[in-house]
């Protein structure tokens with residue numbers, strides 16, 4: 001995992017709030033914004049998210065949060 005557990009939790013919270021305001025545009029746009037703000041590599045984060053089924057912001061919530069919510 002390219003981010004710490006607490007950063008992953010922060011990402012889920014960030015996406016929850018952005019997606020409820022703006023919806024998903026079928027990209028990792030909000031995830032990319034989060035990576036910049038959190039100072040993590042978006043390239044690494046994106047590569048990892050794709051391995052766990054997160055190809056766009058809403059899939060990160062649906063597929064990735066479901067897998068990792070017990071860990072973070």
Ligand SMILES: [Zn+2]
Nearest residue numbers: 024026056058
């Ligand atoms: Zn989506």
